[in-house]
Amino acid sequence: xxxxxxxxxxAELEIYGAQDVLKCYHCGNCTAxxxxxxxxxxxxxxxxxxxxxxxxxxxxxxxxxxxxxxCGECSEQCPREAxxxxxxxxxxxxxxxxxxxxxxxxxxxRSWKMELLGIxxxxxxxxxxxxxxxxxxxxxxxxxxxxxxxxxxxxHAFDWTMATILSTFLLINCxxxxxxxxxxxxxxxATPAMYARRAGLLLLHFFTxxxxxxxxxxxxxxxxxxxxxxxxxxxxxxxFFLPMMQAGPAVNWWAHAFGxxxxxxxxxxxxxxxxxxxxxxxxxxxxxxxxxxxxxxxxFYVALTGILQHACxxxxxxxxxxxxxxxxxxxxxxxxxxxxxxxxxxxMCYRPLxxxxxxxxxxxxxxxxxxAAETLPA
Amino acid sequence: MENHKIxxxxxxxxxxxxxxxxxxxxxxxxxxxxxxxxxxSYKYMCSNPGQEMxxxxxxxxxxxxxxxxxxxxxxxxxxxRKALIKAGINPYFLEMANIREQCSWVHTDPRQATDKAxxxxxxxxxxxxxxxxxxxxFVDMCPATLVIGGGITGLTAALELAESGNQVFxxxxxxxxxxxxxxxxxxxxxxxxxxxxxxxxxRRVLENPxxxxxxxxxxxxxxxxVGNFKAEIQPAAGEKVTVEVGSVVVATGYKPFDASRxxxxxxxxxPNVITSFEFEQMLRSGKIVTGKGKIPKYVTIIxxxxxxxxxxNRYCSRVCCMTALKYGQEVKSALPDAFVYDLYIDMxxxxxxxxxxxxxxxxxxxxxxxxxxxxxxxIRPAGPGDDCEMFLRVDDRLCGEEIDFPTDLxxxxxxxxxxxxxxxxxxxxxxxxxxxxxxxxxxxxxDPVATTTEGVYIAGCCQSPKDIxxxxxxxxxxxxxxxxxxxxGRIEVDAVFAEVNQDDCSGCRVCNELCPYGAIDFNTELxxxxxxxxxCKACGACVSACPSAAIKARHFTDEQIxxxxxxxx
Ligand SMILES: Cc1cc2nc3c(=O)[nH]c(=O)nc-3n(C[C@H](O)[C@H](O)[C@H](O)COP(=O)(O)OP(=O)(O)OC[C@H]3O[C@@H](n4cnc5c(N)ncnc54)[C@H](O)[C@@H]3O)c2cc1C
Ligand code: SF4
Ligand code: SF4
Ligand code: SF4
Ligand code: SF4
Numbered sequence: 001x002x003x004x005x006x007x008x009x010x011a012e013l014e015i016y017g018a019q020d021v022l023k024c025y026h027c028g029n030c031t032a033x034x035x036x037x038x039x040x041x042x043x044x045x046x047x048x049x050x051x052x053x054x055x056x057x058x059x060x061x062x063x064x065x066x067x068x069x070x071c072g073e074c075s076e077q078c079p080r081e082a083x084x085x086x087x088x089x090x091x092x093x094x095x096x097x098x099x100x101x102x103x104x105x106x107x108x109x110r111s112w113k114m115e116l117l118g119i120x121x122x123x124x125x126x127x128x129x130x131x132x133x134x135x136x137x138x139x140x141x142x143x144x145x146x147x148x149x150x151x152x153x154x155x156h157a158f159d160w161t162m163a164t165i166l167s168t169f170l171l172i173n174c175x176x177x178x179x180x181x182x183x184x185x186x187x188x189x190a191t192p193a194m195y196a197r198r199a200g201l202l203l204l205h206f207f208t209x210x211x212x213x214x215x216x217x218x219x220x221x222x223x224x225x226x227x228x229x230x231x232x233x234x235x236x237x238x239x240f241f242l243p244m245m246q247a248g249p250a251v252n253w254w255a256h257a258f259g260x261x262x263x264x265x266x267x268x269x270x271x272x273x274x275x276x277x278x279x280x281x282x283x284x285x286x287x288x289x290x291x292x293x294x295x296x297x298x299x300f301y302v303a304l305t306g307i308l309q310h311a312c313x314x315x316x317x318x319x320x321x322x323x324x325x326x327x328x329x330x331x332x333x334x335x336x337x338x339x340x341x342x343x344x345x346x347x348m349c350y351r352p353l354x355x356x357x358x359x360x361x362x363x364x365x366x367x368x369x370x371x372a373a374e375t376l377p378a
Numbered sequence: 379m380e381n382h383k384i385x386x387x388x389x390x391x392x393x394x395x396x397x398x399x400x401x402x403x404x405x406x407x408x409x410x411x412x413x414x415x416x417x418x419s420y421k422y423m424c425s426n427p428g429q430e431m432x433x434x435x436x437x438x439x440x441x442x443x444x445x446x447x448x449x450x451x452x453x454x455x456x457x458x459r460k461a462l463i464k465a466g467i468n469p470y471f472l473e474m475a476n477i478r479e480q481c482s483w484v485h486t487d488p489r490q491a492t493d494k495a496x497x498x499x500x501x502x503x504x505x506x507x508x509x510x511x512x513x514x515x516f517v518d519m520c521p522a523t524l525v526i527g528g529g530i531t532g533l534t535a536a537l538e539l540a541e542s543g544n545q546v547f548x549x550x551x552x553x554x555x556x557x558x559x560x561x562x563x564x565x566x567x568x569x570x571x572x573x574x575x576x577x578x579x580x581r582r583v584l585e586n587p588x589x590x591x592x593x594x595x596x597x598x599x600x601x602x603x604v605g606n607f608k609a610e611i612q613p614a615a616g617e618k619v620t621v622e623v624g625s626v627v628v629a630t631g632y633k634p635f636d637a638s639r640x641x642x643x644x645x646x647x648x649p650n651v652i653t654s655f656e657f658e659q660m661l662r663s664g665k666i667v668t669g670k671g672k673i674p675k676y677v678t679i680i681x682x683x684x685x686x687x688x689x690x691n692r693y694c695s696r697v698c699c700m701t702a703l704k705y706g707q708e709v710k711s712a713l714p715d716a717f718v719y720d721l722y723i724d725m726x727x728x729x730x731x732x733x734x735x736x737x738x739x740x741x742x743x744x745x746x747x748x749x750x751x752x753x754x755x756x757i758r759p760a761g762p763g764d765d766c767e768m769f770l771r772v773d774d775r776l777c778g779e780e781i782d783f784p785t786d787l788x789x790x791x792x793x794x795x796x797x798x799x800x801x802x803x804x805x806x807x808x809x810x811x812x813x814x815x816x817x818x819x820x821x822x823x824x825d826p827v828a829t830t831t832e833g834v835y836i837a838g839c840c841q842s843p844k845d846i847x848x849x850x851x852x853x854x855x856x857x858x859x860x861x862x863x864x865x866x867g868r869i870e871v872d873a874v875f876a877e878v879n880q881d882d883c884s885g886c887r888v889c890n891e892l893c894p895y896g897a898i899d900f901n902t903e904l905x906x907x908x909x910x911x912x913x914c915k916a917c918g919a920c921v922s923a924c925p926s927a928a929i930k931a932r933h934f935t936d937e938q939i940x941x942x943x944x945x946x947x
Contacts, residue, residue: 003779007745020741022743025725026776049774055779
């Protein structure tokens with residue numbers, strides 16, 4: 001089948017952070033050194049080619065960017081300084097925007113000013129809403145329980161509502177990812193049994209990031225897994241144990257110990273990532289898209305205000321605690337609303353999904369091959 | 379037969395010979411031969427101690443003939459001849475037997491190899507007694523030079539010679555100097571202007587009193603031999619001129635491949651498809667436009683048109699890849715918003731500065747596609763809704779997809795071909811052509827500008843496709859060779875050549891056409907053939923062909939050859 005070339009695609013990906021793509025002359029060194037490139041997913045050279053040629057649909061159905069962890073070895077090896085690692089990164093951003101059905105993602109990635117504006121608007125709305133609600137129904141000098149400024153029961157209910165809405169968006173986007181990479185391509189059409197057989201991989205990869213750990217360079221994986229587990233722990237604590245943490249004066253040390261560990265994990269890893277990007281200390285930190293900075297700064301801000309409001313609460317300053325809590329929510333809400341379905345956080349789902357789909361693809365192709373072999377005349 | 383004192387020297391060549399041939403046995407057998415007064419084997423005969431040994435034996439034992447059984451005479455005959463001179467005897471009293479290339483390197487059985495080495499040595503011993511003392515001779519060297527072709531190569535050769543004070547006759551069939559380069563805009567890989575390169579040189583040529591330039595003219599005849607040629611120059615209008623020259627530089631260049639021969643591109647019928655030379659013309663006039671006169675949004679460059687193909691020319695034309703990259707850069711600088719597609723088979727970026735030039739082309743966003751050798755990308759017209767004139771379809775080798783991409787203007791990188799009159803020129807100056815029509819050099823590596831006709835040199839694209847700097851380098855190499863000869867003032871002629879016994883020659887002229895070097899002159903008044911010894915290479919063709927047995931080749935007399943055969947048997 002003939003595919004249509006679009007010479008403007010390279011410029012489009014450059015908005016997402018791609019650099020020097022057209023410098024690649026296909027020596028294949030990058031693919032040779034990539035620790036994750038294994039048949040039938042041989043990358044990153046071929047993805048570079050799709051991009052150079054402007055094969056939009058080919059790129060859209062490409063799982064390979066998600067199989068890359070940006071160890072940076074390819075970029076270090078490239079004789080043309082074509083930055084294949086950064087190209088794979090930018091393709092992940094671009095794919096996130098392609099999977100998103102609302103077009104919001106596209107907007108955020110294309111313009112950091114838009115993203116900043118979105119954050120500010122959402123922060124103001126959140127702040128105003130909770131302030132008006134808090135002062136109308138409670139007392140800013142009271143932290144929890146009846147008549148409190150931001151009672152845990154209310155926040156809890158708000159969290160669940162937001163989680164439901166955001167998950168719906170994210171699920172729809174995951175569905176689109178499935179359609180682009182699996183559903184619409186007859187080559188990759190798999191039976192439900194094939195999907196079921198590999199379902200375990202989804203959880204495995206989500207929690208252990210096993211594949212990432214197979215990289216020669218262990219440092220980035222360690223940082224990433226600590227960050228990710230801290231984040232998930234925090235999410236679980238908030239979604240299920242929020243009242244326990246906000247309640248007092250008795251302290252539930254189980255929940256608290258987890259909370260402190262997770263907060264420490266977040267603050268340390270995010271600070272390290274930020275420092276790495278400032279110093280450009282590793283290949284994968286060499287180029288930073290605006291969205292990378294915004295994401296890390298937001299995360300650091302949220303973790304910091306979270307622990308500070310908690311400290312004030314435990315140290316007996318409910319007024320300060322409430323103000324900081326408000327500031328915390330003004331960070332959490334925009335971060336989650338914008339990042340989870342539309343930006344960086346979505347990769348938490350796309351990566352394990354890609355790993356999962358890639359195995360199903362291999363099974364589907366193998367089944368097709370053996371079926372074809374059987375129908376061959378003897 | 380007089381009594382000769384023969385010395386026989388068997389070389390071990392390290393172990394190259396001795397590991398298969400029993401050299402001591404050969405020594406022993408040689409000693410049994412009549413006239414052999416000493417026979418020795420030695421590790422390296424060609425080394426200084428080896429040569430000293432021979433010299434000492436000649437002087438002490440009064441040897442008057444020497445046989446060296448070693449490697450090919452092409453390798454060390456000059457070495458041993460020099461040793462003979464040093465020892466005070468005529469260098470032609472040497473005979474070599476090749477027991478390396480013809481024995482130890484090609485045989486594995488030591489017995490048979492040793493027997494063969496013995497036979498060859500015996501043959502040499504028998505032959506050498508018939509050797510006659512021969513003397514080298516000299517002919518005068520005329521310092522003027524004929525340069526055929528006034529492209530960048532011919533201009534350079536003419537200037538090099540003339541600016542060193544030598545007379546030059548520069549002949550070009552065209553109405554002006556400059557050749558194909560006069561049609562080029564900027565030059566790869568440093569983007570100097572071809573016009574600047576040429577005009578300065580042409581001015582210097584026209585101003586130089588040592589250079590006689592003949593435009594619209596051809597060389598219609600060339601007679602004589604190195605140092606002593608007579609050339610006839612025939613202007614398109616006017617009298618024939620005869621000039622005397624000592625050397626000839628052939629710099630007749632190339633002709634561009636005719637793109638209409640590749641039917642698939644529709645060159646000649648599709649106005650949006652042009653050749654590289656037409657594009658050079660656009661660049662020179664500063665206007666890049668499609669067939670309809672519109673500014674193109676998409677420009678496609680196709681490499682290897684007529685080159686590297688089974689159907690047309692198999693060779694690579696060598697300059698078109700870099701020229702294509704140059705076009706990419708020139709298009710981008712004239713039309714920054716245009717997209718440039720570059721379709722290649724292989725990117726040949728081998729010269730100095732070329733890899734950087736390639737990288738630069740990528741950096742300014744040329745989009746490269748790799749198509750399959752022996753296929754032609756397909757062109758089809760675009761529909762009314764499309765924003766381009768045509769679509770090109772290519773099976774891109776680097777992603778395995780068949781890709782359709784938009785284009786408004788297609789530039790065909792036509793290759794180089796030998797000129798239509800190259801056979802005529804070759805005959806005129808008596809040089810040969812390869813199967814593609816390019817002139818053949820004397821040795822592809824070690825003698826790249828000389829030819830089999832001494833005094834005739836080839837330089838530039840008439841020898842094979844090459845870029846400007848290689849053409850210029852060849853022009854300079856040829857002139858350096860010529861100036862070395864001029865500096866010596868006379869030319870050494872090999873003592874080995876054929877001679878016609880005028881009394882026996884019947885004037886049948888059989889030999890005249892046979893001689894591959896044109897060395898035989900026929901005197902129409904006396905009705906006799908004679909050999910121009912300076913041109914003769916002693917190939918022997920005439921000797922064996924002469925029905926009157928009137929021709930004798932020095933150093934290859936019947937006597938010598940029969941004696942050698944007897945010895946071998
Ligand atoms: C499209 C194109 C672009 C190029 N761009 C570049 C570039 O950017 N950089 C680069 O390095 N090289 C480039 N080249 C190569 C360059 O053109 C050649 O290297 C150069 O022209 C060779 O010079 P020449 O003198 O050997 O041959 P020519 O330029 O062919 O000159 C030969 C001359 O001999 C004359 N002649 C021929 N036969 C006879 C005869 N029988 N009697 C008398 N006169 C005769 C001709 O009239 C002509 O003037 C390009 C080539 C092409 C095809
Ligand atoms: S190493 Fe660089 S130039 Fe080579 S194929 Fe990879 S990206 Fe392209
Ligand atoms: S960054 Fe690492 S994982 Fe990603 S393509 Fe390059 S070598 Fe492979
Ligand atoms: S130089 Fe390049 S375009 Fe020209 S024939 Fe050779 S490979 Fe083809
Ligand atoms: S020996 Fe050969 S080169 Fe010499 S005149 Fe005879 S045919 Fe010509």
